[in-house]
Amino acid sequence: MTNYNFRFWHYGLIITALLSGFLGYNLWLGDKRVFISGPPTHGHHQIEMACTSCHGEGFSDATVMQNACESCHLDALDKFSDTHPKSKFTDPRNAELLSHLDATQCVSCHREHKPEITRAYGVTLAKDFCAHCHQDIAEERDSHKDFGFETCTNSGCHNYHDNTALYENFLRKHANEPALGKKPKIPALTGLIEWTKKNKQTPALQQQDADAPLENSNQKIVSQWALSHHAIANVNCTQCHSQNENWQSKGTALTIDSCVECHIKQNESFKQGKHGMRLADRLSGQLSPMSPTLATLPMHKDAMQRVNTCVSCHDPHQPDLTFAATDACLACHNDEHSANFYNSKHGQLWRDSQNGLLPVEQAVSCATCHMPRLKKGKKVHAEHNQNANLQPNSKMIRSVCSHCHGVEFTLEALASEAQIQSNFSNSLEGHHSSMDLVRDRIEQRKKQ
Ligand code: HEC
Ligand code: HEC
Ligand code: HEC
Ligand code: HEC
Ligand code: HEC
Ligand code: HEC
Ligand code: HEC
Ligand code: HEC
Ligand code: HEC
Ligand code: HEC
Known part of the structure; x- marks a missing residue:
């Protein structure tokens, strides 16, 4: 034996x-790759090879994994007021719910390397999982008695995390709005105003003030720079270029790191989205910058050799925010949605604004939706994380569409895959069933 x-x-x-x-x-x-059983999620394919960014060095500790998820995501989830934060489940009254599904752990719902069970947004649970905790919803709300649990997260009804544009109170406030409001209210950027306030007496730099050594004093560059906001804001050549280094360099030291000192916010948010995520501090330099060759989305052939840095949208000597907002994007992106932009009414508005027929603040560019201008106190800056309001797309309602459109109209538009593919070039009725439910409740209350 x-x-x-x-x-x-x-x-x-x-x-x-x-x-x-x-x-x-x-x-x-x-x-x-030998260690893992399948391709990575849509969200993480760029960082798949940085195994330690999620697993840590030890590869076995659930706390390390949870901390990793939180360190990259918790700020953004909080920012949009998570409906189901951990704190909701530390309440003893809800402890019983966790015996079905431990909702304090991200990996209970989002696993990795499991393509056969992974749905949109990296979710690895069946679509009706809300039933674990909300079985009683039909008793609480008569209107819900015929709904299946697999329909809770249909676009425009509910999300698990971010419901800021879907709560009943919000919808009630915006019931019965017209498809198009009177006047758009997109705020102007305030960067230069802020600088000027702090430096009232400082005159702009002129061509003859350029401090480049002779061998790098390219005349075309000097005259472009002298007309830029950098010259107005007294940013001279050597504040980006260090005297000793090669000025021809296209490396990230010059094309990103040299900007960080003055543009902290843009740098931070750039590194949280798909354009800059491979350069996040947490990955401590393990990965090269993103490039269209590594993309899963369709890109233009002649953009394949480019890399994603600050200068992929901004010519450093002649930053042009109008170019950055649309034509810069279309030099790389070549999917159906992007390519349809100029066929849409928004595309027409953008052309009109470029021809001086409309103030740029009333037009719509790619950046209007994907890099919205965010107001904090009196300051207004451009969001540099293109993913911050991308998914679920109802996040765009508050930050973008509601500047110009009624909420019901945009709920319908964003729920339609065909509208997204056509970049919103189809006409709409402006009707969504969530608003019907809200209107019914308003009527019921009036009767009571
Ligand atoms: C974006 C985060 C992330 C990255 C990057 C990542 N993993 Fe994972 N990995 C996970 C998660 C989440 C699980 C599931 C954990 C669970 O179920 O408790 C997992 C599970 C695993 C498992 C267990 C078996 C399995 O397939 O479920 C292995 C082995 C593994 N990972 C190896 C790797 C290796 C090797 C790399 C680098 C090539 C890597 N992982 C990169 C998040 C990641
Ligand atoms: C090094 C930073 C980093 C770590 C660690 C990380 N993520 Fe992510 N994750 C990102 C970025 C960047 C994106 C893409 C942008 C976005 O969708 O916000 C993303 C996307 C996602 C998405 C959206 C997926 C999709 O298909 O659109 C989910 C869900 C997600 N992460 C969950 C997790 C979970 C759970 C963990 C821990 C196992 C984790 N992340 C670890 C950076 C990270
Ligand atoms: C009980 C299941 C569940 C748990 C636990 C969970 N998620 Fe999610 N998560 C979802 C679902 C479902 C979606 C799809 C979009 C939605 O409904 O909000 C999602 C979407 C996401 C997204 C992409 C969309 C967005 O709003 O940014 C990220 C990122 C994300 N989760 C990160 C996390 C992180 C990090 C944790 C842990 C702190 C976590 N999730 C815990 C179910 C869960
Ligand atoms: C692990 C348990 C659990 C799961 C799974 C779960 N929820 Fe919840 N949910 C809760 C708890 C607890 C509350 C708070 C209840 C309360 O305050 O009355 C809540 C509240 C809500 C609210 C009301 C939020 C508010 O503040 O008014 C909505 C909407 C919601 N959940 C939708 C969903 C949807 C949709 C799903 C599936 C995608 C889901 N929940 C999955 C536990 C869960
Ligand atoms: C805001 C930061 C910044 C300022 C200010 C700046 N540069 Fe540059 N410069 C860059 C970056 C970034 C590159 C690399 C561009 C690329 O990779 O496409 C570059 C590239 C160059 C190059 C080599 C590439 C070429 O197109 O020939 C020269 C020469 C140059 N700069 C000269 C100057 C001179 C002269 C000034 C002052 C008048 C100046 N730069 C001011 C950031 C700056
Ligand atoms: C020494 C500080 C400094 C450095 C370094 C710097 N900038 Fe600037 N930049 C400014 C100031 C100040 C402004 C004017 C205020 C504003 O718009 O934020 C400005 C404005 C801008 C603008 C807006 C231009 C416009 O027309 O409105 C862009 C785009 C820009 N910078 C990009 C860059 C890039 C890319 C780099 C790195 C290659 C860089 N900056 C490096 C200080 C700097
Ligand atoms: C994908 C294209 C893209 C990339 C990459 C990009 N920007 Fe921008 N940036 C824009 C657009 C578009 C605007 C103007 C948005 C508007 O007009 O509302 C802008 C505006 C700015 C502004 C002026 C407005 C503000 O937010 O204060 C600064 C400064 C700036 N970018 C700096 C940077 C820096 C630094 C980097 C690299 C970390 C960078 N940008 C990377 C597209 C980009
Ligand atoms: C130098 C090329 C380049 C430029 C310029 C560029 N992008 Fe991208 N973009 C990419 C790449 C590469 C990705 C990552 C695709 C992937 O991960 O498969 C990406 C990702 C995105 C995503 C996220 C898609 C997703 O499914 O998560 C959005 C949204 C986006 N870009 C919008 C824009 C907008 C808007 C502009 C202009 C303001 C722009 N891009 C400029 C190359 C570029
Ligand atoms: C009116 C708002 C709006 C405008 C304008 C707009 N988009 Fe989008 N974009 C969206 C929405 C909504 C989605 C879908 C998000 C989702 O549901 O996943 C999207 C998706 C995307 C994606 C991801 C596509 C994919 O298949 O995953 C890219 C890349 C993108 N847009 C780039 C652009 C570019 C480039 C432009 C300008 C040429 C542009 N968008 C103009 C709203 C807009
Ligand atoms: C700056 C204002 C502005 C913003 C922001 C804006 N739009 Fe529009 N949108 C318009 C205008 C103006 C029209 C043209 C209306 C017309 O001529 O009938 C339009 C047209 C449309 C149409 C086509 C209607 C038709 O009948 O052809 C759709 C769909 C649409 N917008 C959806 C959206 C969505 C979804 C968002 C947010 C992601 C959004 N819009 C953001 C101003 C805006």
């Missing part, structure tokens, strides 16, 4: 030794 046990133990050792030899060999080759 002992003999058999010993033999099995012995085989186990040999298999383990062979396996670790195989895995070690692959690690040595740098092929980390």
Whole structure:
């Protein structure tokens, strides 16, 4: 008997030794993919190879994983007022709910390397999982008695995390708005105003003030720079270029790091979205910058060799925010939605504004939707994380569409895949069933 046990133990050792030899060999080759069972999620494909960014060094600790998720995501989830934060479940009255589904752990709902069970937004639970905790909803709300649990998160009804544009109170406030409001209220950017306030007496720099050494004093660059907001704000050549380094360099030291000192916010948010996420501090330089060659979305062929840095949208010597807002994007992006932009009424508005027929604040560019101008006190800056309001797309209602449109109209537009593909070039009725429910409740209350 002992003999058999010993033999099995012995085989186990040999298999383990062979396996670790195989895995070690692959690690040595740098092929980390051998360890995982499938392709990464849509959200994380760019950082897949930075295994330690999620797993830490040890590969076994659930706390390390939870901390990793939180360190990259918690700010953004909080910013949009998470409906189901951890704190909701530390309440003893809700403890029982967690025996079905531990909603304090991100990986209860979002696993990685499981393509066969992964749905949109990296969710790895069945679509009707809300039933675990909301079985009684039909009793609480008569209107919901015919709804299946798989329909809770249909676009424009509910989200798990961010419901700021979907709460009943918000909808009630915006019931019965027309499709198009009177006057758009997109605020103007305030960067230069802020600088000027602090530096009232400082005159703009002129061509002759340029402090580049002779061999780098390219005349075209000097005259472009002299007309830019950088010259007005007294940013001279050597504040971006260091004297000793190669001025021809296209590396990230010049094209991103040199901007950080003065543009902290833009740098931070750039590194939280798909354009800059590979350069996040947490990855401590393991990955190269993003490039269209690594993209899963369709990109223009002649953009394949480019990299995503600050200068992919801003010519550093002649920053032009109008160019950055649309034509810069279309030099890389080549999916159906992007390519349809100029066929839409928004595209027409943008052309009109470029021809001086309309103030730019009343027009719509790619940046109006994907890099909205955010107001904080009196300051207004451009959001540099293109993913901040992308998914679920109802996040765009408050930050973008409601400047110009009624809420019901945009709920309908954003719920339609065909509208998104056509970049909103189809006409609409401006009707959404969530608003019907809200209007019914208003009527009921009047009767009571
Ligand atoms: C974006 C975060 C993230 C990255 C990056 C990542 N993983 Fe994972 N990994 C996870 C999550 C989440 C799970 C599931 C954990 C759970 O179910 O408790 C997981 C599970 C695993 C497992 C367990 C088996 C399985 O397939 O479920 C292995 C092995 C693994 N990862 C290896 C790797 C390796 C090797 C890399 C780098 C090539 C890597 N992971 C990169 C998040 C990540
Ligand atoms: C190094 C930073 C980093 C870490 C660590 C990280 N993420 Fe992400 N995650 C991102 C970025 C950046 C995106 C893409 C932009 C976005 O959608 O916000 C993303 C996207 C997502 C998405 C959207 C998926 C999609 O398909 O659109 C989910 C869900 C998500 N992460 C959950 C997690 C969970 C759960 C963990 C922990 C296992 C985790 N993340 C770890 C940076 C990170
Ligand atoms: C009980 C399930 C559940 C848990 C737990 C959960 N999520 Fe989610 N998450 C979802 C669902 C469902 C979606 C799809 C969009 C929605 O309904 O809000 C989602 C979407 C996301 C997204 C993309 C959309 C967005 O609003 O930004 C991110 C990022 C994300 N989750 C991160 C996390 C992180 C980080 C944790 C842990 C702190 C976590 N989630 C915990 C269910 C869950
Ligand atoms: C692990 C349990 C759990 C799961 C799973 C869950 N919820 Fe909840 N949800 C709660 C709790 C607890 C509350 C707070 C209830 C309260 O305050 O009355 C809540 C509240 C809500 C609210 C009201 C929020 C408010 O502040 O008024 C909505 C809407 C909601 N959940 C939708 C959903 C949807 C949609 C899903 C599935 C995508 C879901 N929930 C999944 C536990 C859960
Ligand atoms: C706001 C930061 C910034 C300022 C100010 C700046 N540069 Fe540059 N410069 C850059 C960056 C970034 C690049 C790399 C551009 C690229 O990779 O496309 C560059 C590239 C160059 C190049 C080499 C590439 C080429 O197009 O020939 C020269 C020469 C140059 N700069 C000269 C100057 C001179 C002269 C000034 C002052 C009049 C100046 N720069 C001011 C950031 C700046
Ligand atoms: C020494 C500080 C400093 C450095 C370094 C710097 N900038 Fe600026 N930049 C400013 C100031 C000040 C303004 C004017 C106020 C504003 O718009 O924020 C400005 C304005 C801008 C604008 C808006 C221009 C406009 O027409 O409204 C862009 C775009 C810009 N910078 C990009 C960059 C990039 C890209 C880099 C790095 C290659 C960089 N800056 C480096 C200080 C700096
Ligand atoms: C994907 C294109 C894109 C990239 C990459 C990009 N920007 Fe911008 N940036 C824009 C657009 C578009 C605007 C103007 C939005 C508007 O007019 O509402 C802008 C505005 C600005 C402004 C002036 C408005 C403000 O927010 O104060 C500054 C400064 C700026 N960017 C700096 C940077 C820096 C620094 C980086 C790199 C960390 C960077 N940008 C990367 C597209 C981009
Ligand atoms: C230098 C090329 C380049 C430029 C310029 C550029 N992008 Fe991108 N963009 C990319 C790449 C590469 C990705 C990542 C795609 C992926 O991960 O598959 C991306 C991702 C995105 C995403 C996220 C898509 C998703 O599914 O998560 C949005 C939205 C986006 N870009 C919008 C814009 C807008 C708006 C502009 C102009 C203001 C712009 N881009 C300029 C290359 C570019
Ligand atoms: C009126 C607002 C609006 C305008 C204008 C707009 N978009 Fe979008 N964009 C959206 C919405 C909404 C989505 C879909 C988000 C979702 O549901 O996943 C989207 C999705 C995207 C995606 C992701 C596509 C994918 O298949 O995953 C990219 C890339 C993108 N837009 C780039 C652009 C570019 C480039 C322009 C300008 C040429 C532009 N968008 C103009 C609202 C807009
Ligand atoms: C700066 C104002 C502005 C913003 C912001 C804006 N729009 Fe529009 N939108 C318009 C104008 C003006 C029209 C043209 C109306 C017309 O001529 O009938 C329009 C047209 C449309 C149409 C086509 C209607 C038709 O019948 O052809 C749709 C759909 C639409 N917008 C959806 C959206 C969505 C969704 C958002 C937010 C993601 C948004 N818009 C943001 C101003 C705006």
